[in-house]
Amino acid sequence: MKLTVSEGIVISPIKNGTVIDHITPGEGLTVIRILGIQDGTNVTFTVATNVASSQGGRKDLVKIENRELVKSEVDKIALIAPDAKISIIRNFNVVAKKSVEIPSDILGVIKCPNPNCITNTKEPAESRFTIHSRGFRCRYCDTIISREMDVGDYI
Numbered sequence: 001m002k003l004t005v006s007e008g009i010v011i012s013p014i015k016n017g018t019v020i021d022h023i024t025p026g027e028g029l030t031v032i033r034i035l036g037i038q039d040g041t042n043v044t045f046t047v048a049t050n051v052a053s054s055q056g057g058r059k060d061l062v063k064i065e066n067r068e069l070v071k072s073e074v075d076k077i078a079l080i081a082p083d084a085k086i087s088i089i090r091n092f093n094v095v096a097k098k099s100v101e102i103p104s105d106i107l108g109v110i111k112c113p114n115p116n117c118i119t120n121t122k123e124p125a126e127s128r129f130t131i132h133s134r135g136f137r138c139r140y141c142d143t144i145i146s147r148e149m150d151v152g153d154y155i
């Protein structure tokens with residue numbers, strides 16, 4: 001089988017699928033969880049964690065065979081890995097590549113950590129967070145999920 005050497009690690013190329021590169025170090029497995037492919041599925045994927053980036057520093061990298069992403073998945077990935085680049089692979093070639101973008105209004109994605117928030121009651125309102133200088137802020141109760149807290153724990 002043909003192998004490519006990429007940025008110091010050997011990765012087997014995929015014929016068709018998705019590469020998520022430049023993931024914040026340590027968040028590769030969170031990406032897998034967000035995509036719901038961590039267990040009991042027939043999806044083939046590879047996670048590389050804490051690899052050297054050609055652009056300096058470290059990164060995680062995820063390659064998924066025969067799977068493309070929908071917008072809601074890309075929006076979730078943006079929250080935990082704002083520098084991620086998503087490439088679509090078809091017939092071994094990169095046919096499209098895009099950056100992720102954190103939406104200014106984050107609807108229905110983050111679960112508010114405040115148990116008394118209206119978004120966590122019996123007839124919940126859809127959660128709504130916006131970007132705040134310290135992290136993400138709930139528009140209903142003003143709870144802030146700071147960068148130190150890791151927003152991935154609330155997705």
Ligand SMILES: Nc1ncnc2c1ncn2[C@@H]1O[C@H](COP(=O)(O)OP(=O)(O)OP(=O)(O)O)[C@@H](O)[C@H]1O
Pocket residue numbers: 006012013014015019021063085087089092093094097
């Ligand atoms: N057939 C393939 N199978 C698996 N991974 C691939 C394949 N082709 C490209 N990639 C990976 O997809 C990503 C984007 O490919 P590209 O050729 O644009 O790399 P790049 O120039 O290093 O991009 P960047 O500047 O974003 O790091 C890289 O991580 C590359 O290793």
Ligand SMILES: [Mg+2]
Pocket residue numbers: 054
């Ligand atoms: Mg590169």
Ligand SMILES: [Zn+2]
Pocket residue numbers: 112113114117118119138139140141142143
């Ligand atoms: Zn709230």
